[in-house]
Amino acid sequence: MLIAKMNSGKDDDGARSEEGAGEVTPPWAAPVAEGPLRARVPLPGSKSLTGRELVLSALAEGPGTLSAPLHSRDSALMIDALRALGTHIEELPGGGEFGGDLRIEPAAELLGSTSIACGLAGTVMRFVPPIAALALGPVAFDGDPYARKRPMRPLLDALRALGADISDEGRGSLPFTVHGTGGLRGGRVELDASLSSQFVSALLLAAPRFAEGVHVVHTGDRVPSTPHIEMTLAALRARGVAAESPAPGEWTVAPGPIAARDERIEPDLSNAAPFLAAAIAVGGEVSVPGWPAETTQVGDQLRELLTAFGGTAELDEAGTLTVSGSGQISGARLDIPEAGELAPTLVGLAALAAQQGHESEITGIGHIRHHETDRIAALIAEINGLGGSAEELPDGIRIRPAELHGGVWKSYADHRMATTGALIGLCVPGVEVEDVASTSKTLPQFTSLWHRMLGIAPASGETADESTLPSNGSLALGGFLSGIFEGLGGS
Numbered sequence: 021m022l023i024a025k026m027n028s029g030k031d032d033d034g035a036r037s038e039e040g041a042g043e044v045t046p047p048w049a050a051p052v053a054e055g056p057l058r059a060r061v062p063l064p065g066s067k068s069l070t071g072r073e074l075v076l077s078a079l080a081e082g083p084g085t086l087s088a089p090l091h092s093r094d095s096a097l098m099i100d101a102l103r104a105l106g107t108h109i110e111e112l113p114g115g116g117e118f119g120g121d122l123r124i125e126p127a128a129e130l131l132g133s134t135s136i137a138c139g140l141a142g143t144v145m146r147f148v149p150p151i152a153a154l155a156l157g158p159v160a161f162d163g164d165p166y167a168r169k170r171p172m173r174p175l176l177d178a179l180r181a182l183g184a185d186i187s188d189e190g191r192g193s194l195p196f197t198v199h200g201t202g203g204l205r206g207g208r209v210e211l212d213a214s215l216s217s218q219f220v221s222a223l224l225l226a227a228p229r230f231a232e233g234v235h236v237v238h239t240g241d242r243v244p245s246t247p248h249i250e251m252t253l254a255a256l257r258a259r260g261v262a263a264e265s266p267a268p269g270e271w272t273v274a275p276g277p278i279a280a281r282d283e284r285i286e287p288d289l290s291n292a293a294p295f296l297a298a299a300i301a302v303g304g305e306v307s308v309p310g311w312p313a314e315t316t317q318v319g320d321q322l323r324e325l326l327t328a329f330g331g332t333a334e335l336d337e338a339g340t341l342t343v344s345g346s347g348q349i350s351g352a353r354l355d356i357p358e359a360g361e362l363a364p365t366l367v368g369l370a371a372l373a374a375q376q377g378h379e380s381e382i383t384g385i386g387h388i389r390h391h392e393t394d395r396i397a398a399l400i401a402e403i404n405g406l407g408g409s410a411e412e413l414p415d416g417i418r419i420r421p422a423e424l425h426g427g428v429w430k431s432y433a434d435h436r437m438a439t440t441g442a443l444i445g446l447c448v449p450g451v452e453v454e455d456v457a458s459t460s461k462t463l464p465q466f467t468s469l470w471h472r473m474l475g476i477a478p479a480s481g482e483t484a485d486e487s488t489l490p491s492n493g494s495l496a497l498g499g500f501l502s503g504i505f506e507g508l509g510g511s
């Protein structure tokens with residue numbers, strides 16, 4: 021990660037329309053913050069940890085439990101996929117607002133002759149095919165319309181090189197069928213992971229069950245999102261698997277049993293991004309409890325990345341991260357190949373800094389063109405659609421000073437586009453986020469948590485939770501000062 025402050029500047033750039041933007045639900049009127057924030061926002065479990073632990077639990081030697089897992093569209097798709105392959109997964113009673121714990125019993129034998137719906141989940145479309153190769157019988161994969169555009173070829177070719185039989189009619193993308201034979205040889209394989217780290221994680225996660233394990237050698241440009249590969253290695257090691265990176269761009273996993281374990285899932289730190297960014301954008305403070313002291317989640321980098329735009333971030337001994345800001349937003353220059361998942365929020369913050377006359381550049385994120393949508397094109401089109409001045413760089417976005425106005429912000433079925441629209445809407449009246457329901461991909465409670473962060477009564481159908489109200493319990497934003505006088509202990 022490279023961080024530097026930017027100088028101000030000014031330029032123009034035209035908006036670019038994005039194919040695939042569609043109306044799904046009536047636009048959501050993003051609330052404007054009318055004063056400094058003071059809120060505590062508990063968040064549900066990490067998508068990436070939940071996905072990995074579901075996969076490893078399904079491949080483990082015996083049953084195990086995941087506590088505080090994520091319940092969202094992506095995790096439900098992963099659960100359904102593993103169930104289709106014969107895994108028994110049960111939600112235990114007694115879960116709170118974010119859902120119950122999960123009990124997972126691996127299948128005695130993985131079953132094929134089934135189909136898997138991937139939705140738009142990269143983790144499902146990448147992590148499940150290697151498991152399907154271990155099942156007996158054909159397993160057909162497909163997903164949402166845009167999922168068919170997400171790259172799969174490097175992974176499918178690597179699986180073929182490791183002994184799998186896959187038919188995709190030469191597409192290199194969804195839909196495809198893995199003809200499972202009950203096992204996979206494994207061994208050394210070359211793969212270009214420059215479009216997604218998930219290709220590597222997918223092979224590593226299933227590799228203890230390959231006859232020869234795996235030795236993955238990356239052949240292309242730089243690998244993005246490397247903390248996610250570290251997360252995969254750490255999850256494997258925690259279950260007694262020998263998993264290493266013997267050299268840059270190489271990873272090995274030895275064949276052997278995957279220990280059954282009970283795991284507690286950390287909150288999703290990447291989903292904390294728009295909430296914590298709100299404190300920088302608006303001023304005041306936002307806290308997220310349950311922040312791990314040590315973690316493999318890339319969201320931990322928010323402590324540095326957000327404060328590159330101003331403000332402070334403090335992690336206390338109880339594990340509460342508090343980001344505070346004044347509403348004065350600096351420009352920033354961030355090179356973040358490892359943290360592409362955080363880029364939409366950071367670009368949103370940069371668009372708000374641009375309103376205050378500051379230029380920003382966020383680079384190292386070319387691979388986010390292959391996320392839920394082409395995020396570079398989508399961010400530029402939507403920021404410029406609100407009067408901003410964002411331009412495409414070979415591997416990123418430059419945002420020059422410009423005043424924003426209200427308008428419709430399209431989400432492109434992308435949860436992080438929707439939350440970025442909400443962030444901008446805090447400071448720009450009249451922003452309407454189209455398809456805010458896309459946030460159900462990883463955070464179904466997004467709008468209710470957002471309203472509660474602002475101290476706004478939930479809309480009908482949303483549940484209130486005192487714990488995320490401003491600590492003075494007020495429904496008005498002007499409660500900030502009285503909250504200060506009550507002390508920070510309540511946050």
Ligand SMILES: O=C(O)C1=C[C@@H](OP(=O)(O)O)[C@@H](O)[C@H](O)C1
Binds near residue numbers: 067
């Ligand atoms: O392994 C994972 O859980 C993820 C890896 C990253 O994918 P890319 O390497 O495609 O960026 C990240 O952006 C995604 O949100 C989750």
Ligand SMILES: C=C(OP(=O)(O)O)C(=O)O
Binds near residue numbers: 141142361392
């Ligand atoms: C890139 C993301 O998701 P996926 O797991 O679908 O790749 C994301 O959540 O930002």
